[in-house]
Amino acid sequence: MFKRLPGDEARNLVTTTPDTAVVFRPAVVQTPAILTLIIFTWRVLTGCVRLVWRHPVATLITITPGALTLACGWRTALLLLTPVPTGLLAWAITDRQSFTRLVALRLLAWWRLTWIYRRHWQPVMIVSGLGRHLWGRDYLPRLGKVTCTAWADLVTVRMLKGQSLKDWADRLDHLAQGFGAASCRVTLTKGGHLMLTFPRTDPLAVPLAALPLPETPTVGPVEVGKQEDGRPWLLKVHGTHVLVAGATGAGKGSVIWSTIRGLLPAVRAGLVEIWALDPKLMELSFGRALFGDRYAATPEDCADLLEQAVTVMQKRAARFAGLQRSHTPTVEDPFVLVVVDEVAFLTAYQADRQLKQRISAALATLTTQGRAVGIGVMAALQDPRKEVMNIRNLFPDKIALRLDESEQVDMVLGDGARQRGALADHISPVPELGAGVGFVRLEASPDPIRVRAAYVCDTDIRDMAATFAAGKDAA
Incomplete structure (x- = not known):
């Protein structure tokens, strides 16, 4: 039906059918199934290693009951695990500060990473314009580590190539509303990496009384x-x-x-x-x-x-x-x-x-x-x-x-x-x-x-x- 035209003759083609566009069908390359399985397995393994490295406490608490149940049975596992919550409760009562720093905030960081940020990352990035959807594929900034303090979430992000700090600073309202925070602040940590701060509470909501006079003379700070x-x-x-x-x-x-x-x-x-x-x-x-x-x-x-x-x-x-x-x-x-x-x-x-x-x-x-x-x-x-x-x-x-x-x-x-x-x-x-x-x-x-x-x-x-x-x- 169609024949190959030499040189620039293709530009002289005239169609008599109105509103007809010339469609070029791209070549389809079949990826071997074994290569797809290898890439998928590699991504799963690296994701598991990254999860264990970033959230060791949360991972240990999640995996230990299942591992003990498979190895020893549920009765033995229950007997072995019963002292753990009792010890954690005693730790929280006796030294709440260290328990919060070493256990509670790490568990909270893992929970907010999986339930808040990772779950909503793709739609927030696309809708806010910080991600791109091209040729059926999403190009998103890389979500890094989430660290929880007593008042805020600190989220590390690796920007897309070609992005700048201003691109993120112009969309702070989008980020805050997308992740359910009252506000958002952005700080450049190093080239291509930045930190987003999402406050959970306002530690400055209560007025401060006058501070006591310094005991020793000081010129500052x-x-x-x-x-x-x-x-x-x-x-x-x-x-x-x-x-x-x-x-x-x-x-x-x-x-x-x-x-x-x-x-x-x-x-x-x-x-x-x-x-x-x-x-x-x-x-x-x-x-x-x-x-x-x-x-x-x-x-x-x-x-x-x-x-x-x-x-x-x-x-x-x-x-x-x-x-x-x-x-x-x-x-x-x-x-x-x-x-x-x-x-x-x-x-x-x-x-x-x-x-x-x-x-x-x-x-x-x-x-x-x-x-x-x-x-x-x-x-x-x-x-x-x-x-x-x-x-x-x-x-x-x-x-x-x-x-x-x-x-x-x-x-x-x-x-x-x-x-x-x-x-x-x-x-x-x-x-x-x-x-x-x-x-x-x-x-x-x-x-x-x-x-x-x-x-x-x-x-x-x-x-x-x-x-x-x-x-x-x-x-």
Whole structure:
């Protein structure tokens, strides 16, 4: 019926049948059955070895009863296995922490791997666009190990060739909803591999009371709250500058006062000086006795105090030149922390143009040159836009508390922070749930960390001021 046409004659073919497409039937290669069986057996064996290697406890608990039943009979197996749950129960009662770490969390990881992630992996990957279905075959990212902590599932994934971290960061909502989690965060572990974090509970849902005063003087890092993984949140203030951004009622005062509280023993020892700028006359005025004559409220006084800090910085730089490149706090040269509450009032909303220029120039000088000589700046603001705070990039460490808009997250923490899971615009506006909760992005790491600052109430501040004033008088 058809004959082979030489050369380019095939392009001149004309059909008289409408809507008829030329169909090319691909050649079918028959795979030998023995090769198919070998590949299938190899995959089963490697899957079993991988399962035993990753989940030894769960595998042992599952296989042991069946093996004993086949080897000894069900009566003997029951007799031998009866002490096991009794011993596990006694272990859980006497040392719950080690039982949870060595047994319970491993069993939970095995269960969630098989029932949650592996069971839903293919549809979630295809629907979210992270997998591809081509020529009847699914190309999926490789699901790796699942590790359970007390609050989250950590899932390791090997990406498809050609994928990037941004491909996954753009689909965090799809992943969270697909696996039944409230949120999802992604972290690049090494080339081609990443880790997905799916929280099961919120360890930061309960407000934290003011932390006890440190027993020994410390310049930092200062403990100001708790991280999402349960570890203390240690905020570095010496050798860096910190920007705290958040909407009204987000808990900026908790971060500021927890930092001041942690530095008080060093202040008493003469290793730290805290200079306070309080243009709102609301936040820092409660502890005015802590600052002495290093307190300013009016714009004029704030400008004078900042320029005085610049003078101290320049004198130190002249003395340190050629002798040392980093600062060590001493009584002669203490670490100076300049705390500025609502910095936008001084840099953007100030009507006096001359004062605005003086303040902006002093802040820019301190944030560019102050770290090496022991002068740090902690500034708080509500609106992180560039026209409000044009030197926000001069702060190496940034804290984003509850924000009003999603675009503000990247303004504070840097490009891509929200895509990595820093959902500061989703923090609850209810004070009991969201005050003091935020995300930290440090200079040394691009990955945001979810934290909550301890709440220092008015009574705590007055007690701090009274105790510190009494300590100075006694000294």
